[in-house]
Amino acid sequence: MSDAELRDFFQRYIDALNAHEFHRMTEFIHDELIMNGHPVTRDDVIADQEGHTDAVPDFTWRVMDLAIDGDRVAARLFNKGTPAKEWFGVPPTGATVEYAEYAFHKVRDGRFYEMNYLIDAQAVRRQLVA
Numbered sequence: 001m002s003d004a005e006l007r008d009f010f011q012r013y014i015d016a017l018n019a020h021e022f023h024r025m026t027e028f029i030h031d032e033l034i035m036n037g038h039p040v041t042r043d044d045v046i047a048d049q050e051g052h053t054d055a056v057p058d059f060t061w062r063v064m065d066l067a068i069d070g071d072r073v074a075a076r077l078f079n080k081g082t083p084a085k086e087w088f089g090v091p092p093t094g095a096t097v098e099y100a101e102y103a104f105h106k107v108r109d110g111r112f113y114e115m116n117y118l119i120d121a122q123a124v125r126r127q128l129v130a
Contacts, residue, residue, distance in 0.1 A: 001107065003068045009107070010066060010073050018060050020053050022046045027111070034114040045115070056081035061101070071108060077101040079119075083128065088121060090128040097127040 001009060009028070016024040029042045053059045059081035067074040080098040083090070099119060106114040 001071075001110065006068050006073060006107065007066060009110070010075065010105075011063065013112075014061050014063055014077075017049065020059075022049050025049075029115070030108070030111045030113045033112060036116050052087075055085040055087040056083045058082055064100075071106050073103070073105045073107065075103045075105075077103060088125050088128060090125055093128060095128055097124055099124050099127070 013028045016022075016028065025042055025046050029045055031042050033040060033042070033045070035045060059079065062078045062080070063075055064078055065076040077100070078098055079101050080096065082094065082096040083092045085092060102118040104116040105112045
């Protein structure tokens with residue numbers, strides 16, 4: 001994929017996430033992949049995504065920065081939502097959280113085969129209990 005195609009691909013992925021259209025992940029993620037250094041299946045990834053949006057129904061991802069290098073995508077995202085159920089071990093308080101996420105993905109044959117994320121879970125918890 002060209003840089004422009006990869007940018008478009010990543011934005012379509014984010015758009016599908018924001019629409020909570022997890023059934024579309026077959027467009028973006030290989031059947032088997034590496035997630036944060038561990039082998040998982042696409043169904044595992046979908047279950048994680050659904051878990052977040054089950055607990056936080058208005059959860060959204062917003063791309064702030066995006067860098068492309070060959071088959072690699074690096075993104076700084078801001079995630080936002082108001083938990084309606086327990087999330088990160090904290091019962092819902094009505095607090096809306098917004099936090100940075102750093103994503104590093106690799107693409108092969110038009111889909112992600114490696115996905116890595118980094119968030120500050122302690123910062124999220126602090127916002128949830130504040």
